[in-house]
Amino acid sequence: MSSSSSSSSSSSDEAKFHVLAVDDSVIDRKLIERLLKTCSYQVTAVESGMKAMEVLGKEIEGVNLIITDYSMPGMTGYELLRKVKGCSSLRDIPVVIMSSEDLPSRIDRCLQDGAEEFFLKPVCQSDVNKLRSHLIRRPSSTVAAAAEAEEEVSSLQPQQQQNCRKRKAAAVLLEESCGLSSVQSTKTIRR
Template sequence: MDYCCEEENVPHVLAVDDNLIDRKLVEKLLKNSSCKVTTAENGMRALEYLGNNGPKVNMIITDYCMPGMTGYELLQKIKESSILKEVPVVIMSSENIPTRINECLEMGAQTFMLKPLKLSDVKNLRRQLAK
């Protein structure tokens, strides 16, 4: 079931993951939770999208382990940007490494979620977006 993306109250989420299957899963879960979704296959593409278009995104959800630029490095760049620093960033990873989780939260991540994401995880995120 796909929702119309033109509504003003539909949150726009940028989903970043180098794994196509994971990216599609996150996209489907977000769309099922009434979000507009734009996807990027890596951190550089995500930054290009954020820098070029200026369509306001309400949240960025990114994988931690990606080639070229990790999710942590993407988080750093977003938090260093005067334009983007207020956008909530969610980090996801298949590895439950407490030091990594703490580093991301200290850098300013909204939350850290373990993959594979479940519908309940996305519903919690959706509630946060509604605040």
């Protein structure tokens, strides 16, 4: 009985993972959706790169991995990969590309530009099993902490400028109290 409880615990952990599946082919989209659900992943399946970007705009915190077809009308899977990796709030989401064409130059380009994996279609269960190692957890507290850190960093710059002005004013007062002008203090320092 304890072994069944541990396997149910494992599947409940995986159920927390949300995979965004993108494919313009209804058949391929339904196949990848079924394979992902077999692994107990939450799946959002869309038919285009543009729809994927809409989902990401609404659910940035909830998407743990994107799996996309390479060849789609409008925005290709490669273009989606580039948009995701080029956006600071999305770049940590792993992207996996799927294609029915086995073109080494295409595969290399996708992997060099940030894809975690490149699967040849038809995707099978053993391919989907490889996704586990790429899934990321993105709790909302992490996103909130990142936003706080970014705000803190941006507020440092004005504070540093103010500190520089204070130091300069203190240096001028010190020069005046020592009877040095700015030109004399520069010559004195150089000696």
